[in-house]
Amino acid sequence: MVPHIGERFRKIGWEMELFSLPRRIRNKGHDPIKFETFDWQTYAGNAIVDKYIQTYKDYIWWVKLRLSGQKYDLIHAHHPIAALAMKHIFVDTPVLMTIHSSYERELILNGRIADGGAEHRFLTAIYTELEHQTDQLMTVSNSFAKYIGTYLKEPELIEVIPNGYDEKRFKPVPHENEVTQLVTVCRLVPAKGLDILLRACAELRQRDIKFVLHIIGDGPIREELEALSQSLGIYDDTIFYGYMLHPEELMPFFDVFVLPSRAEAFGSVFAEAALCLLSLVGTDVGGISEQIENGANGLLVPSENPVALADALETVINDPHFRYEMARAGWNKAKKTYSLNRVISELKRIYTSFDKEIEQEQGTDKQET
Template sequence: MNILQALFFPPEQPGGVSSMVPYIGERFRKIGWEMELFSIPKRIRNKGQEEIAFATFDWRAFAGHPVVDKYIQTLKDYVWWSRLRLKGKYDLIHAHHPVAALAMKQIYPDTPLLMTVHSSYERELILNGRIPADGPEHRFLTSLYGELEHRTDRLLTVSRSFAAYMGAYMKRPETVGVIPNGYDERRFKPISHENEVTQLVTVCRLVPAKGLDLLLKACAELRKRDRKFVLHIIGDGPIRPELEKLAQDLGIYDETIFYGYMLHPEEMMPFFDVFVLPSRAEAFGSVFAEAALCLLALVGTDVGGIAEQIENGSNGLLVPPEDPAALAEALDQLIIDPHYRYELARAAMNKAKKTYSLNRVINELKKIYVAMGPAEAPGPSQ
């Protein structure tokens, strides 16, 4: 079978999609399937001129708003780039971003299209203060779920909570399938170590949605309790200067290390003790599974896909969102009790190996690909 994996960001970008899809392609190619990865380079700007029309709503009613205009132009650019670069025919297209899915259906209207929705752009924009809730940009972006339902042959997402979120904007929400992300265990190499001072780490884009202001406030409380720790912040983003200033104002700058962007943070993660990320929303939270495979104890907020990965007190600790005091208490438990920390980390690793294995994803996708592809496609056991 010849399948096109249509990404938005180039596969070298960090994140759950990019860290998973190339490995999916590699596994399928080993069994004789053709698997091509496609994405749009960041340098492509304002090239597309082809008209865009949706079947379920008129996007022009939202025109004139910057987020909407940029989204439509990006879609036009993706169509332009795809027509320029894609010359082959495919048995199936698996898109991993709404722009990619809508562009591919415009170019290949007769090719079966599978779409996995990995995250919510509108929720990120709202939490990051870029658009208002229930405003025109928000309504435009949520209308796209109905358009995707209409235009694709099958929709998947990465967590039950996000399937429910999407379903509120669809006619048949029960048709959305759920396949959590999967990871190649060979990428993660836990290392036996004993840190005299507890090493906390977080890996994310530095934006308000990730709740790092709450993490810094929680760490300030730990310092008041005279707990010994170092906080490692891996990632970059627009609020890094604000976070650095907040760390200074809270008196924990000496305990905090800002690394900036790192392509392969999993190479460093095994040397830390606790992974913590108090996100305000998260469709899945790939980095929690990756941290678990590095044998780190997990602390996260009780939101979205994080709450589906962490069973509180069993394989990690969950805290309410927007609650730095509860976050400090959870971190305190893990700092003062290394044995408890290790037991949680071990349980998290075991669950990640079982639930988020790349083999599981491959097997589930293979069944879907065969069902959607041509009749002569190889069966799931091949």
């Protein structure tokens, strides 16, 4: 989304620069790290924490190397490390931070760290540091704002701006499939609940309901999922694609998008699927439940419940008219609520609040990184 936003802002005369840390930069930074709101040293010695701190050092090193002497009206970061590093270097420049997801919840759900353990406490302490260091915190859903707000002193100041999408990239394609085509697009990790999806599809098979399940994406549990689909007797009904650079090019030819995530800050792929005129089935968690109004523009089911998921899938498979009506409602909502123009308008409002001169002189260049 960020490159498309930059392009739109440049079209209205606001100069923007995109900046990130290349993957090849490793162990270059050596500046001592100190946080204002907590002592990170108490968490040192844990792999996740040590890697986080080193990446922070590397980012500072890279910023000093590449951006030394530069001046910016405003900096909008999309990763906590980027926000903290930029504020470390550009002390007097307003730094805005959009928190897109919860790294700690993802690690917990994927079995990489313990709930309440040292790494978990460190990562949630970063939210407090971000509030202290940055000039504005933003996030992508009300549910996620509520989650991170538990770690902030003034949670009411969080701005919520749902993600926006370039409609030109997502276009419905008229098609008729003899057998209902289900699709999911995600990284293959436990947090996405694909084991629940496979068990739901096995339940459909037991009910003698025809379907084809397309799984687009790759990840560390792919072999495990393939083995599960074989043991459940649905391997011949399931297609594992692996990683795909532009899944939106294939998406419009399916019928139902389904993803039973265990947690989602927003769930961008639901909006993308809606713009492709797919019917939506998801879990009643996080940002998914803000996108889907159950029974109106999609179906919501409890997480960790393969039977409930199978029931929802049976409904959309057996009732094509209902499926289409929900898809049409989802498409209308996505076009209205998740348009890139809306995001541009919201960001412009926030950006100009930090510089009244820009508000008065709309033609003045603005720099952001």
